[in-house]
Amino acid sequence: MTGASPDAPAPRRRGRPSRRAASEGPDARTRILAAARTEFAERGYDKTSIRGIARAAGVDAALVHHYFGTKDEVFAAAVEVTFEPALVVHTVLGGPPEGLGERLARFFLSVWEDPATRSPLLAILRSALTHEAAAKVLREFVLRRLLERIAAELDVPDATFRAELAASHMIGIATLRYMIRAEPLASADPEEIVAMVAPALQRYLGER
């Protein structure tokens, strides 16, 4: 809106961000990411468009392209933002080794119990289960990085395999509790789940 030089060269390339949008800088990037997260969460992967994200963020669609590229790349960035808390797993992994399973189970459930993080996580999982492009992002980007980080902190053989088995258990719990809402798991107290699940995670992550 302000500060754009009216006589700057303006090549007619399609998808180039407008001066107004480009001038909005890092704030616009943050707004686009937030909008992308919401759009993917609310509409699902299929029905989300670059145009819709741009509209929700109050920027040109060209600026979304400019910062992130394709829809898949916007999705990857939105997923990364969502998983940011999970990517700082070393805080979970850092405590006494014998409490690792319990800390991980509690951390995982706390992320899912919070509606603000649950909704984008649900959207990501749903998208990954129904769209190969989204599955690829989760598989090749998020999960791989996450599992490698966890595995790097573990002192067990086959650490990545074990980390993935632990992840599979937690993803299964999220699926039954939050997506399918099957009882008795759906209504169980989180601490009751932690108490039951922690030893299984501990075995994967802490036993040689």
Add this chain to the structure above:
Amino acid sequence: MTGASPDAPAPRRRGRPSRRAASEGPDARTRILAAARTEFAERGYDKTSIRGIARAAGVDAALVHHYFGTKDEVFAAAVEVTFEPALVVHTVLGGPPEGLGERLARFFLSVWEDPATRSPLLAILRSALTHEAAAKVLREFVLRRLLERIAAELDVPDATFRAELAASHMIGIATLRYMIRAEPLASADPEEIVAMVAPALQRYLGER
């Protein structure tokens, strides 16, 4: 086709099966179920219609209504057929109690490793994760029955909760291995998975 009395009373109710179709009896029912399973597996819950199932089965749509009712009810019946092997869990639960986790893990993986059963299972899981109607069928019908049957055979407190935690682990493994295909789990040898997962299942199902 044969044996339909030409002067049978024929109320003009919409959705009444044609005499030709109705006369096909149990074979038609089986064909409809097989077609429903294939249609739901290939098209997903959303894009599957009673009309499409009828066409695939070579019967009137009215006959599908006649045998099964609504689309949700056809889905429930198709899911039940798919889960039939899983519903005879007493064969798995019947052996020595100390091998229960291992037998269950091996049985579960063998069902998913077989492409003939994997494809409808994938379709059911995908449908349940994206459509509330399908989730309801899985939650209220299949999972509840399955968990109750398993729990009835267990000699542990909170048997249904424990059975569901075991199920959640297996569903999570199926999600990462067969749906998202995340490595190293996607390429792991089934027996390698059984060896790692069996003690976790054993703890849920066999320990007081």
